[in-house]
Amino acid sequence: MKIAISLDENKGLDSQASNIFGRCNYYLVFNVEDETFTIEENPAKSASGGAGIQAAQWIINQEAEAVVSGNLGPKAYDVLAAGKIAAYRHNGGTAQEIIKAYKEEKLECLLEPNVDAHSGLN
Amino acid sequence: MVITIASGKGGTGKTTVASNLAYVLAQTQKDAETWLIDCDVEAPNAALFLDPVYDSEQKVERLLPVIDQEACTACGVCVEICTYNALAVAGGKTLFFKELCHACGSCARNCPEGAISERPEEIGKLQKGMSGDLHFAHGALTIGFSSPPPVIRDLKKWVLDPSAETTTYFLDASPGTSCPVVETMRGSDFALLVTEPTPFGLHDLKLVAELNEKEFQLPSGIVINKSGRNDAIIESFAAQKGIPILMRIPLSREIAESYSAGKLLVETQPQYTQKFTNVIAQIRSLIQTKGAIQ
Numbered sequence: 001m002k003i004a005i006s007l008d009e010n011k012g013l014d015s016q017a018s019n020i021f022g023r024c025n026y027y028l029v030f031n032v033e034d035e036t037f038t039i040e041e042n043p044a045k046s047a048s049g050g051a052g053i054q055a056a057q058w059i060i061n062q063e064a065e066a067v068v069s070g071n072l073g074p075k076a077y078d079v080l081a082a083g084k085i086a087a088y089r090h091n092g093g094t095a096q097e098i099i100k101a102y103k104e105e106k107l108e109c110l111l112e113p114n115v116d117a118h119s120g121l122n
Numbered sequence: 123m124v125i126t127i128a129s130g131k132g133g134t135g136k137t138t139v140a141s142n143l144a145y146v147l148a149q150t151q152k153d154a155e156t157w158l159i160d161c162d163v164e165a166p167n168a169a170l171f172l173d174p175v176y177d178s179e180q181k182v183e184r185l186l187p188v189i190d191q192e193a194c195t196a197c198g199v200c201v202e203i204c205t206y207n208a209l210a211v212a213g214g215k216t217l218f219f220k221e222l223c224h225a226c227g228s229c230a231r232n233c234p235e236g237a238i239s240e241r242p243e244e245i246g247k248l249q250k251g252m253s254g255d256l257h258f259a260h261g262a263l264t265i266g267f268s269s270p271p272p273v274i275r276d277l278k279k280w281v282l283d284p285s286a287e288t289t290t291y292f293l294d295a296s297p298g299t300s301c302p303v304v305e306t307m308r309g310s311d312f313a314l315l316v317t318e319p320t321p322f323g324l325h326d327l328k329l330v331a332e333l334n335e336k337e338f339q340l341p342s343g344i345v346i347n348k349s350g351r352n353d354a355i356i357e358s359f360a361a362q363k364g365i366p367i368l369m370r371i372p373l374s375r376e377i378a379e380s381y382s383a384g385k386l387l388v389e390t391q392p393q394y395t396q397k398f399t400n401v402i403a404q405i406r407s408l409i410q411t412k413g414a415i416q
Contacts, residue, residue: 050207050222057201057210075219083212 003102004029004064005095010039013096019070020120022052028095029062032103051120052076060085068098068107071120077113089114124282124291125405126310126340130326132297134318135347135371137162140294141171142387143314146398147290148256154288158253159281160260161306162296163246163273170384174258176251182261182276184225185240189216193237200229200238221268246273248280257281270302284309290402299326299333307334311409313342314401315365319352324359331363341412343405348373366408368401 006024007015018024023045030037044054052072056079059067066086080087088107090098101107127140137160144158160168187200187209198211208222209229216237225245230238245267250259261277263270282291295306307313313334317327327344334340342365346356349370360367371377371387380390388394 044207047207050219053210053219053222054207057212060210060212075222079210079212079217082210082215082217085212 001033001066002029002031002062002064003066003068003099004059004062005067005090005098006042006069007039007095010041012039013037013094013099015039015095017068017070017090017093017095017098019092021067021069021072021076022047022055023120024055024069027055027059027062029064030095030099050075052117053079056080056083056085066102068102071115072110072113073115073117073119074113075117077110123289123312123406123409124284124293124310125312125314126293126295126307127314127316128295128299128303128307128330129297129316130299130328130330131317131323134316134323135345136297136316137168137171137294138347138371138381138387139314139316139345139369140292141168142394143398143402144256144290144292145172145253145386146388146395147292147402148254149395150399151290152255154290155257155286156255157257157259157281157289157291158294159277159291160258160294161274161277161302162294163261163263163270163277163302164296166260166262168294169258169260171386172253172256172258174251174253174256176249178250180248180276180280181244182246182248182273183242184245184272185227185230186220186223186225186243187218187227187229187238188241189218190237190239191215193235195235195237197234200233203228203232221266224269225272245269246276248273248277250281270296271305274302274305278306278309282309297326299329303330303333304337307338307340310338310340312405313338313340314345314368314405315342316345316347317356318348319346319350319354319356320348321355324355327356328359331359331365341408343368343401343408345369345371345401347371366404368404369397 005028006018007026008018044051056076060083068088087110148156160166248261259281296302317323
């Protein structure tokens with residue numbers, strides 16, 4: 001299975017994870033079975049509106065089954081929930097550290113959105 | 123004659139200037155219609171100063187998509203087409219986010235299964251009536267909707283007759299320089315820019331002057347509200363751009379008090395009647411000069 005992690009930068013598994021979901025810079029899509037991964041630019045980063053929805057749709061299309069981000073707003077949450085994608089919260093760190101925490105089941109599961117809409121707009 | 127009152131920065135006195143100008147003209151020129159149209163449909167407040175009596179109302183409706191989940195195959199064509207990210211496909215269903223929809227109709231027209239129909243939904247309400255001799259109209263966006271331009275468009279279509287040569291329309295715009303202000307200014311003959319002598323006032327005056335320059339090239343003039351010892355920052359910009367300063371309203375406690383009591387400036391300080399009449403005369407002459415040059 002694959003998990004997606006929102007990233008601030010593109011430095012492989014040493015990239016800092018992002019607190020922002022819909023408008024983060026990159027996504028890491030990590031395959032837990034074979035440990036392969038890809039990092040792609042977030043297509044929703046500069047959306048004029050609905051970035052969270054677009055990002056969630058992209059993650060569904062990548063066939064990821066779990067998402068890890070700092071914050072998750074209500075619309076993105078609804079899309080992920082409809083796609084039966086588990087959402088987890090990280091407390092900072094690199095992609096590598098977050099993958100380790102995920103495997104050890106140490107990440108907090110988000111049972112509802114943890115920020116208001118538009119929180120990732122700066 | 124259609125005059126838009128804009129400012130960029132909020133709180134500079136657009137509504138004060140617009141409502142006093144309209145009131146004064148309606149009082150002094152009784153053989154022709156004068157209108158004040160409050161186009162700030164997100165926060166209309168001109169009615170607070172004019173206490174109009176309304177005689178008609180109209181709904182503003184948009185067609186929003188309704189998805190038949192039985193017929194939907196979750197193919198995602200509508201998601202691809204929607205520029206506003208108002209749709210998503212997840213878990214074999216199409217999700218619709220009303221707040222993001224601009225009612226363009228593309229999803230319904232392009233659904234290969236014919237699973238999307240459209241249903242009218244109220245997104246705003248318009249009212250018109252009279253405040254003494256002044257005709258008044260405004261619109262208000264329904265709570266939960268965030269797209270003012272269709273409401274402004276319908277409001278103008280409802281009451282503004284561009285061919286009515288003797289009628290004067292004052293359009294009180296929203297703050298800012300985005301779509302609602304563009305929609306308000308479109309089709310106007312003059313842009314009256316209300317500002318205050320602060321760095322923020324100047325910054326946004328520049329933006330709104332630039333919007334006019336790029337999009338409409340309307341003849342324009344400046345009103346400096348809360349005028350005082352810092353007027354020079356506005357004066358130098360006005361001189362550089364060749365935009366005349368038509369009026370100054372001083373920063374004064376009495377004016378602020380009359381505003382907060384919901385009174386027109388000309389009611390509490392009748393000497394302003396002549397000042398506003400002069401502004402209207404200058405606007406007329408600037409429109410004519412521009413017409414003569416073209």
